[in-house]
Amino acid sequence: MPLSSVRVLDLSRLLPGPYCTMILADFGAEVIKIEEPYIGDYARAYLPKIDEDSAFFHTLNRNKKSVCLDLKSVEGRDYFLQLVKQSDVVVESFRPGVMRRLGIDYETLKEINPQLIYCAITGYGQTGPYVEKPGHDVNYISYAGVLNMMGERNGKPVIPAVQIADIGGGAMPATIGILLALMAREKTGKGQMVDISMLDNVISWMPTLLPDYLATNNEPERGNIVLSGKLACYEVYQTKDKKWLSVGALEMKFWETFCKTIGREDFIVHLNAPTMIQDKMKIEIQKIIAQKTQDEWMTIFQTMDSCVAPVYSFEEMVNDPQVKARDMIKSGELGTTKHVGIPIKLSETPGEIRKQAPKLGEHTDEILMEMGIKKTRRK
Structure with a gap:
């Protein structure tokens, strides 16, 4: 080793x-x-x-x-x-x-x-x-x-x-x-x-925030940060069964796919719109997402090239096929203790x-x- x-x-x-x-x-x-x-x-x-x-x-x-x-x-x-x-x-x-x-x-x-x-x-x-x-x-x-x-x-x-x-x-x-x-x-x-x-x-740890402040002296506002609450394309929405979907459609190609899938192609041009428009889009998107369950939405988005994921509980996470494929929850090897797997993979x-x-x-x-x-x- x-x-x-x-x-x-x-x-x-x-x-x-x-x-x-x-x-x-x-x-x-x-x-x-x-x-x-x-x-x-x-x-x-x-x-x-x-x-x-x-x-x-x-x-x-x-x-x-x-x-x-x-x-x-x-x-x-x-x-x-x-x-x-x-x-x-x-x-x-x-x-x-x-x-x-x-x-x-x-x-x-x-x-x-x-x-x-x-x-x-x-x-x-x-x-x-x-x-x-x-x-x-x-x-x-x-x-x-x-x-x-x-x-x-x-x-x-x-x-x-x-x-x-x-x-x-x-x-x-x-x-x-x-x-x-x-x-x-x-x-x-x-x-x-x-x-x-x-x-x-x-x-x-703040290369997406601190350099902008150092260059401009403008303080970012909580909840109005590109990757933390500002954009409708990078948000969490509640589904019909009270679960959640995370949307990370930052790039235009992903945002376009997302908007077409939910039937709101008119939102496509507003990817980087001002905060007021972003807030209105979030309200409308939430209304749409609330019409189907998490599983129904994931079935729809499964074949799409889009950045949409379910917000998992621990139970859902440990049983996810990707987590299992990467051997990230190990059990049965050392008595009855389950362990978090080794995330650094060396060939x-x-x-x-x-x-x-x-x-x-x-x-x-x-x-x-x-x-x-x-x-x-x-x-």
């Missing part, structure tokens, strides 16, 4: 860090999850549970090993430093300053292992006035200006159902940063620090779900003995 020679020490908890190391583990890295004795990753306690750990934890921590170390103790710190000597990557998601107080910050670790890649995932990064500031996903997308753009015109901002900052701003760029640093090490022989700010990366060295998430401290004795470190009692 592409990362089979890479050993990762993962001190992170909950979502951003574990998602990052899940990707690395899926592609062969040996990910050793360093957990606090007796407590471990807080995500273990979430509901619903599969055995004594949560479904959430099982998904994010598959293919990993668990070692319990008390990093506040002299013994635990010493064991960790010995592990660092034999590892390639350290991932942590503490607030800046915590690792320094524990005596295991980047400056300390690079003296022990100059080839080490050290990745810190934080809300605001390692520099700037917000270094000590606490936060969650909703706070980071708020500072980034993203949340202010989400929701309907004249309404309040709407919190997204998925964690944009945690995944898109934290986990994914952390994974990319680690891989870039590993490639650089191949050339230089030196490790480096990867400083991931979730705020920074969410700001970078020659694919990722693989090899084993379930570890029990707390399951591999403590094994790893410490394997690396020639004094055996400790499993906590």
Whole structure:
């Protein structure tokens, strides 16, 4: 596997860090999850549970090993430093300053292992006035200006159902940063620090909005953005059976097909019309879509070259033939636990779900003995 020679020490908890190391583990890295004795990753306690750990934890921590170390103790710190000597990557998601107080910050670790890649995932990064500031996903997308753009015109901002900052701003760029640093090490022989700010990366997620503001100083209006509520061709409409259709007919050829299919060819010339006309078209289109069920509309649009899709529930999504064909919901391979599949498809060295998430401290004795470190009692 592409990362089979890479050993990762993962001190992170909950979502951003574990998602990052899940990707690395899926592609062969040996990910050793360093957990606090007796407590471990807080995500273990979430509901619903599969055995004594949560479904959430099982998904994010598959293919990993668990070692319990008390990093506040002299013994635990010493064991960790010995592990660092034999590892390639350290991932942590503490607030800046915590690792320094524990005596295991980047400056300390690079003296022990100059080839080490050290990745810190934080809300605001390692520099700037917000270094000590606490936060969650909703706070980071708020500072980034993203949340202010989400929701309907004249309404309040709407919190997204998925964690944009945690995944898109934290986990994914952390994974990319680690891989870039590993490639650089191949050339230089030196490790480096990867400083991931979730705020920074969410700001970078706005190439369709932010450059326009930077060029004109004109603030976009919530609900009046091309890809977020302005256009009738890019909207969600309710069907007769109280389900929904998403329409993404941005290009003229798709819009023309859509308008002809619903019997409103007069709308074709108004693809990019002013907001007032767009609002009127939305009302008329909604009246038409409400006359048939979601299945009836999908049967009609199935043979059309148009950007129309059903808005799925999870039950509908997991049973969709495209999702099944791409093996995105895996079940029955590791006991009774179902897993989200591996979205990155490599033709020659694919990722693989090899084993379930570890029990707390399951591999403590094994790893410490394997690396020639004094055996400790499993906590």
